[in-house]
Amino acid sequence: MAQFDASARMFVRGEGNYLFDTHGKQFFDAISSVWTILHGHCHPEITAAIAEQAQTLDHSTLLGATHPSAEELADRLSDLTHLDRAFFASDGASAVEAALKIALQYWQSNAKPERTRFVHLVDAYHGDTAGAMSVSDIPAFKSRFGAITFETQILDDAFEDGNVAAFIVEPIVQAAAGMRIVPRARYESLKDRSALLIVDEIATGFGRTGTLFAFEQLDLQPDIVCLGKSLTGGALPLSATMVSERIYDAFLGAPDESKQLFHGHSYAGNPIACAAALANLEVLERSRSLERTTELTAILQREVAELKSLPKVRDVRATGLMCGIELDPQRFDSNHSLTPGWSVTNALFERGHFTRPIGNVIQFVPPLTSNEGEIADFCRSLAEVLG
Ligand SMILES: Cc1ncc(COP(=O)(O)O)c(C=O)c1O
Known part of the structure; x- marks a missing residue:
């Protein structure tokens, strides 16, 4: 809490797979608001x-x-x-x-x-x-x-x-x-x-x-x-x-x-x-969400597989649309005031993706209504940040 800045993360609106902050900037809800949102916000x-x-x-x-x-x-x-x-x-x-x-x-x-x-x-x-x-x-x-x-x-x-x-x-x-x-x-x-x-x-x-x-x-x-x-x-x-x-x-x-x-x-x-x-x-x-999840799971598995080879990634674990990307803390600057997990999720936030870490594991749990582009974009941004 000592580092939490309420003004930097104030969501005022949700629509579909996105949250909007006070400046009108949109963020992909890559954590489904802590594994709750299924079909997007304000369905x-x-x-x-x-x-x-x-x-x-x-x-x-x-x-x-x-x-x-x-x-x-x-x-x-x-x-x-x-x-x-x-x-x-x-x-x-x-x-x-x-x-x-x-x-x-x-x-x-x-x-x-x-x-x-x-x-x-x-x-x-x-x-x-x-x-x-x-x-x-x-x-x-x-x-x-x-x-x-x-x-x-x-x-x-x-x-x-x-x-x-x-x-x-x-x-x-x-x-x-x-x-x-x-x-x-x-x-x-x-x-x-x-x-x-x-x-x-x-x-x-x-x-x-x-x-x-x-x-x-x-x-x-x-x-x-x-x-x-x-x-x-x-x-x-x-x-x-x-x-x-x-x-x-x-x-x-x-x-x-x-x-x-x-x-x-x-x-x-x-x-x-x-x-x-x-x-x-x-x-x-009605929206055949389970069938969609099967399709999306294949896409997610394919996209996150690419992250596995990055030096800063220790492990990638995924089942269905629940995925964790574990970072190797030894590959991060230990003088940084933030943990590797938080420094990476903060950088993702700047790129329009909202998630949070569990220790040094970056959570990727997109809503069931996500599409291929959103999943690929999150993984691309994460690869960029880790690069
Ligand atoms: C498996 C599991 N059980 C129970 C809970 C607690 O749920 P709540 O946070 O709604 O109290 C959680 C929350 O993350 C959970 O993941």
């Missing part, structure tokens, strides 16, 4: 759905009541995930937090209260709230907060199977770890398990890896799926924790049994956000 169908819903029912609680947009969206998401029930919240971390609590309570209701442990991937990231942080594994995000996190286990290490409440994994790619691609073999043990499986599709969901959900490519059968980010196409905060009927049933009982999940947020399943999500899913289906 007319999504903004129209928002406007219509805002004029009809702005908000009503999901605590002991419901509304048509939440009902319809829950049904749509059930069809898409093959999980039966939806628990709504606003941010991704809230969906993860709910998933962890649902898993714990599920085992209590099933007379296995000893199942309290969570197992995650090495280098995992599931959000910044206390529970989500606990099942994450990136020191920068959690090392200072040991006082409010709980102990967890890593999938590759030995653990007591009978104590595990749930495995939680990011499918295929660990975005926050710097677009790390997880070897497929690492998911094998999850196919035969007694604990629950939580798949976190917050970064990968809704087409970014080429299929609607990344877990489809891994042949996993999750019990719980967390959705967020692109659920509304990037227009509004909304997340969902999808669960199977078997899990849902564990929360049903007579009032004096208190089996319900004592967990909820004021704006959970806000009608305007749900309407945006419904419009987003409509656009996703």
Whole structure:
């Protein structure tokens, strides 16, 4: 923050794949506003759905009541995930937090209260709230907060199977770890398990890896799926924790049994956000976005492949439209006041591309509506900067 200059990065408008600053200069949103924007900014169908819903029912609680947009969206998401029930919240971390609590309570209701442990991937990231942080594994995000996190286990290490409440994994790619691609073999043990499986599709969901959900490519059968980010196409905060009927049933009982999940947020399943999500899913289906993603993936792979040979590039990792270009910090001037990652993304910004680094990894996660020229132009600019 000491180096952040608000006046230099003040976006006042978004249209299609571009953000516009106060001077009217346009920037290609090469990071899809942190993996949220799917069909470009201010998509007319999504903004129209928002406007219509805002004029009809702005908000009503999901605590002991419901509304048509939440009902319809829950049904749509059930069809898409093959999980039966939806628990709504606003941010991704809230969906993860709910998933962890649902898993714990599920085992209590099933007379296995000893199942309290969570197992995650090495280098995992599931959000910044206390529970989500606990099942994450990136020191920068959690090392200072040991006082409010709980102990967890890593999938590759030995653990007591009978104590595990749930495995939680990011499918295929660990975005926050710097677009790390997880070897497929690492998911094998999850196919035969007694604990629950939580798949976190917050970064990968809704087409970014080429299929609607990344877990489809891994042949996993999750019990719980967390959705967020692109659920509304990037227009509004909304997340969902999808669960199977078997899990849902564990929360049903007579009032004096208190089996319900004592967990909820004021704006959970806000009608305007749900309407945006419904419009987003409509656009996703109608505009053949998944087919387009397959075509774009081939273009992206071809263009980023050229970057691999640059001396300042240590590695290039990509799956679908999620790509990370890792820089070799030893090839950069160590006296520079900025990290290599920031000096490169700042130079890209001057050339009209907006992204940010994760450490020394340059993120390239273009919207699904990007075209060949935009992808090639970003890669050309990056090659120029690194040259
Ligand atoms: C895999 C994954 N899970 C959870 C989250 C947290 O989502 P949010 O930032 O909406 O809380 C993120 C955010 O980047 C993520 O990448």
